[in-house]
Amino acid sequence: MLARVFAVSALLCASVFAAQYAEVVKPLYADATSGKVIGKLLPTAEVEVLKEEGNRVLVSISGYQDAGKPAIYFVAGKRILNAGFDGKAGVEFKKLGSVVVNGVTYDKVSATAWTDKSNLTSDVAPLYAKAKDLFSQNCSMCHGLHPEKEFSANQWPSMFKSMAGRTGIDKNDYQLVIEYLQKNAKDMQ
Known part of the structure; x- marks a missing residue:
């Protein structure tokens, strides 16, 4: 007992x-x-x-x-x-x-x-899945989708912010997408 x-x-x-x-x-x-x-x-x-x-x-x-x-x-x-x-x-x-x-x-x-x-x-995977979906669905409307590995972790925030206002991504989700892109950047393992 x-x-x-x-x-x-x-x-x-x-x-x-x-x-x-x-x-x-x-x-x-x-x-x-x-x-x-x-x-x-x-x-x-x-x-x-x-x-x-x-x-x-x-x-x-x-x-x-x-x-x-x-x-x-x-x-x-x-x-x-x-x-x-x-x-x-x-x-x-x-x-x-x-x-x-x-x-x-x-x-x-x-x-x-x-x-x-x-x-x-307790599970980060759904957050990354949501961010990847937001990125994939919204960031290819005006041009071909940039691969996550195209930019470095330090380059992604300014790249994303320069175009995010033209997407359908809610401002509350901007940082989630940036975190996803940075953690999957070309200089991250």
């Missing part, structure tokens, strides 16, 4: 602390009750849910930081944002290590912040 209690308890903890992915651009807060936004979590960014309080969750966001800038990137050397913070918000970044890419040192970091528990999912 005691083993069953531990198994159920472990299962409940695993579901609360499992990896989650942002479905949309989500506001980040300093605490569970604050209305002041201190940053943004980007679509497809992976977070670990640490705690739940009311309609908010405390999440841990990991990635790479360039010279102490208040942003966490998906990989070192690419401008693929996981989260961006207000530089005056006092967010504490925990350094986990560092790497050098093209002569620039990037710190592997993690930070915690609160966000609403809505629009988080």
